[in-house]
Amino acid sequence: MNEIYRYVFIALFFALFAVNTVAATTVSIDNVFVEPEGNVIASIMIGNVTNIGVADISLTFNQSVVNIVATENSDFDFLHMVINNSAGEVRIGTFQISSSGLNGDVKIADIRLDAVGFAGEVSMLNLSINELKEMGTPETPIHAEANGGTFAIINPPEPPTVISNATGMFWISWTWTSGPNIDFTEVKINGSWVDNCTEQYYNCTYHPHATRTISLRGYNLSLGKYSTYISQTTVIPNHMPVAVARSMHHHNNVGSTYLCKTFFNASASYDPDGSIMYYQWILGDGTNETGVLAEHIYSSWNWNGTGYDPFIVGLTVTDDLDPLVNGSIAIPVNVYIAGDANGDGEVDIFDATIVGLEWDRTCECDNWTDRSDRADLNNDCTVDIFDAVIIGANWELTAY
Ligand SMILES: [Ca+2]
Ligand SMILES: [Ca+2]
Numbered sequence: 001m002n003e004i005y006r007y008v009f010i011a012l013f014f015a016l017f018a019v020n021t022v023a024a025t026t027v028s029i030d031n032v033f034v035e036p037e038g039n040v041i042a043s044i045m046i047g048n049v050t051n052i053g054v055a056d057i058s059l060t061f062n063q064s065v066v067n068i069v070a071t072e073n074s075d076f077d078f079l080h081m082v083i084n085n086s087a088g089e090v091r092i093g094t095f096q097i098s099s100s101g102l103n104g105d106v107k108i109a110d111i112r113l114d115a116v117g118f119a120g121e122v123s124m125l126n127l128s129i130n131e132l133k134e135m136g137t138p139e140t141p142i143h144a145e146a147n148g149g150t151f152a153i154i155n156p157p158e159p160p161t162v163i164s165n166a167t168g169m170f171w172i173s174w175t176w177t178s179g180p181n182i183d184f185t186e187v188k189i190n191g192s193w194v195d196n197c198t199e200q201y202y203n204c205t206y207h208p209h210a211t212r213t214i215s216l217r218g219y220n221l222s223l224g225k226y227s228t229y230i231s232q233t234t235v236i237p238n239h240m241p242v243a244v245a246r247s248m249h250h251h252n253n254v255g256s257t258y259l260c261k262t263f264f265n266a267s268a269s270y271d272p273d274g275s276i277m278y279y280q281w282i283l284g285d286g287t288n289e290t291g292v293l294a295e296h297i298y299s300s301w302n303w304n305g306t307g308y309d310p311f312i313v314g315l316t317v318t319d320d321l322d323p324l325v326n327g328s329i330a331i332p333v334n335v336y337i338a339g340d341a342n343g344d345g346e347v348d349i350f351d352a353t354i355v356g357l358e359w360d361r362t363c364e365c366d367n368w369t370d371r372s373d374r375a376d377l378n379n380d381c382t383v384d385i386f387d388a389v390i391i392g393a394n395w396e397l398t399a400y
């Protein structure tokens with residue numbers, strides 16, 4: 001910055017500061033707000049005065065909006081008030097009788113203002129100074145500025161209306177319509193203050209299944225007043241568990257005579273907002289099982305005339321919340337007659353060939369394939385003599 005400008009700035013700063021500190025003497029009344037038929041106390045003050053002994057002021061107002069009722073509380077020894085509400089005027093005289101002059105901010109009087117008009121009406125509170133004089137003889141006049149105020153009648157704040165909410169698994173979002181005559185809406189959750197909102201919504205994260213009560217009330221700054229409350233209780237709903245069912249072998253065989261177990265696994269099932277407490281398997285042949293892992297030995301198969309129809313296996317999972325919520329899924333599960341590796345409904349050389357081709361494979365090795373699963377006729381995860389024996393024992397057996 002240029003050096004000269006800097007000095008000009010500093011000089012201006014001090015000049016402004018000096019003006020500020022030598023403030024003029026004022027006679028003033030606050031702006032006041034009141035509900036219809038309500039009343040409010042306002043103070044008429046002389047600000048920043050030195051050695052005052054006499055004050056004589058008049059206050060005029062719109063008498064169809066506001067009427068004045070006298071009160072006490074003058075800083076002066078003597079107070080006399082002449083109220084003429086029909087003319088819309090109050091004259092107030094005060095003076096010191098024997099005490100010394102008053103200094104600083106001095107109260108002339110408190111007055112009570114009664115609302116006699118309707119909401120929305122405003123009256124100016126015009127102050128005029130008849131006389132301000134210092135204590136002592138001769139009585140030196142004090143020059144002062146009169147700052148009037150306003151008196152406004154406003155309706156009280158009303159609570160919000162139409163609260164609605166949306167929930168996710170971990171959050172609640174409330175929206176509402178603000179009531180009239182409010183500057184902000186106070187938000188409480190479960191009775192504890194959380195926010196003063198100028199918006200018409202409040203969002204927060206919560207744990208799954210949380211129950212929260214929101215309470216709202218409007219606030220009017222001018223009146224310094226709250227409305228009544230409006231409340232709403234919201235429960236984050238339980239979300240359904242997801243059933244994921246797997247048959248560990250794609251190709252299964254009837255195992256009632258030559259053992260072959262069909263294995264089921266529901267461990268990929270989950271509950272997005274809790275945990276799974278119960279697994280129910282409906283195995284399609286009239287039998288049921290429970291548990292995250294289940295096994296079953298089929299003793300029947302579904303031949304449709306040209307091929308096998310799979311059993312439709314249902315899995316239902318139940319979550320941990322009361323009332324319990326279920327999710328379910330159904331999967332097809334292939335079951336062939338004992339010894340039928342290729343699923344053509346007959347036990348013959350083609351099945352033996354598959355077992356031969358897959359001989360010694362185990363499901364731990366990298367080359368366990370769909371054909372390995374077919375060849376593993378007893379589902380023990382190894383293609384060996386025990387699978388070959390099943391073919392031999394069931395040779396020329398058919399599914400029809
Ligand atoms: Ca759940
Ligand atoms: Ca076959």
Ligand SMILES: [Ca+2]
Pocket residue numbers: 249251252253373374375376377378379
């Ligand atoms: Ca198999």
Ligand SMILES: [Ca+2]
Pocket residue numbers: 375376377378379380381382383384386387
């Ligand atoms: Ca085997």
